[in-house]
Amino acid sequence: MGNYRIAVIQGDGIGPEVTQEAVNVLKAVGERFQHNFTMEYALAGGCAIDACGECLPAETLTICKEADSVILGAVGGPKWDNVPNAQRPEKALLGLRAELELFSNLRPAKIYDALADACPLKADIVEGGLDILIVRELTGGIYFGERGYREGKYGIEAYDIEAYSEMEIKRILKNAFEVAMQRNKKVCCVDKANVLETSRLWRKVAEEMKNDYPEVDLSFMYVDNAAMQLVRNPKQFDVMVTSNIFGDILSDEASMITGSIGLLPSASLGEGTFGMYEPIHGSAPDIAGQNKANPIAAILSVAMMLKYSFHLEKEAEAIENAVKTVLEEGLRTPDIFSEGTSLLGTKEMGQAILAHI
The missing domain is CATH 3.40.718.10 (Isopropylmalate Dehydrogenase)
Known part of the structure; x- marks a missing residue:
């Protein structure tokens, strides 16, 4: 008790x-x-x-x-x-x-068989059910970074800075790996590592932490491709882990797939x-x-x-x-x-x- x-x-x-x-x-x-x-x-x-x-x-x-x-x-x-x-x-x-x-x-996104008709995707895409968990970093990144206005090349411009420390990345990745161990042991780290330095740090930290979770299958995906794959082949995902801004967008997209x-x-x-x-x-x-x-x-x-x-x-x-x-x-x-x-x-x-x- x-x-x-x-x-x-x-x-x-x-x-x-x-x-x-x-x-x-x-x-x-x-x-x-x-x-x-x-x-x-x-x-x-x-x-x-x-x-x-x-x-x-x-x-x-x-x-x-x-x-x-x-x-x-x-x-x-x-x-x-x-x-x-x-x-x-x-x-x-x-x-x-x-x-x-x-x-x-x-943020889980799950489709129940009894409500499959409410899903806006074609039936064959979600046939057999869907169960995704998005793990979003909540207190860092561009939403909490330095911001303001300054004189730029074309006059007044606004800026918002994306910044992540290794500590912030480690603790959110730890959560993702831990919950994956309770599910299907798959983690997809979503980023924009072909452009953003912060994303490259996310990848470096994730690769290092993978050694602590040898049973977990770790993969990486650019955020634009992840947004497409959520509507093209969502069943490929188990746990998706990502930054504050990417998680904000992807979790809402995933929620709409469920229909309600x-x-x-x-x-x-x-x-x-x-x-x-x-x-x-x-x-x-x-x-x-x-x-x-x-x-x-x-x-x-x-x-x-x-x-x-x-x-x-x-x-x-x-x-x-x-x-x-x-x-x-x-x-x-x-x-x-x-x-x-x-x-x-x-x-x-x-x-x-x-x-x-």
């Missing part, structure tokens, strides 16, 4: 609805496998602005730092579009990543086992409070937490299998509904998944 303390940030819009279903599933897993999950709720995002006047209260950071892991709902919405930039709800997400030292973002962002979870990890887990979708304020949101991404985020933070493989599989079963039974929320399937609301989908835990 394990005891785990979970910080729960429900967020804005549909965040509280889908997060509640994820918490319900986590409690059911605890009962079945005899684990004790203690939830401590905290505010971040727009709801925190309304309640406390700031998007990321100090109390929330304290709760998160004292927890074993964090469950996060989506934040933001048009209600807070006019607040000062430093206090926009989305700044809470960046603040959480920075304060919790979360440098690695794991309402199904996709994500994890943000640091050193050790601590992590923050969230669905990749937004707060969808247009359907908030209407029992229409798909809770599957939030529920699968809990499965990722069990797998990557707590190393509870059987418990994670119980959730994944429950999701697979309800989809095979033809149960659907509005975002994935089609003729011949059964339409359910957020709560009803959560209850259907609970029934199979």
Whole structure:
């Protein structure tokens, strides 16, 4: 029996609805496998602005730092579009990543057989299923490098500098190799080494680290080719690891291959086992409070937490299998509904998944 303390940030819009279903599933897993999950709720995002006047209260950071892991709902919405930039709800997400030292973002892209028709690619390309994990460096690179304006050859020009240290590269590659060992033991490092010096350093470090993981098949691919291969032959990939900007783009491309962002979870990890887990979708304020949101991404985020933070493989599989079963039974929320399937609301989908835990 394990005891785990979970910080729960429900967020804005549909965040509280889908997060509640994820918490319900986590409690059911605890009962079945005899684990004790203690939830401590905290505010971040727009709801925190309304309640406390700031998007990321100090109390929330304290709760998160004292927890074993964090469950996060989506934040933001048009209600807070006019607040000062430093206090926009989305700044809470960046603040959480920075304060919790979360440098690695794991974004799976998986196609379930029952939803193969939702994939925009030809059926023969994804026949037999698809299961890719993109590992994106989250706190370095061009998004965090030196930037500004200067006088250039043709007048005023803007610049953004891409920079990576060996330490930053090593720690994200270590995450990629480690998760590959739990999967099919294949890592593709995506870069632009024919042009960028930073990419050449990524390759050098990856080649050196390969010696520590002799079972892993390491390959390299230029980012432009990787973008093409994701739609041409995505099944060739297992784990893809890449820089912040390339990962930002490729993970969104991969998510669209699955046909619905309402199904996709994500994890943000640091050193050790601590992590923050969230669905990749937004707060969808247009359907908030209407029992229409798909809770599957939030529920699968809990499965990722069990797998990557707590190393509870059987418990994670119980959730994944429950999701697979309800989809095979033809149960659907509005975002994935089609003729011949059964339409359910957020709560009803959560209850259907609970029934199979």
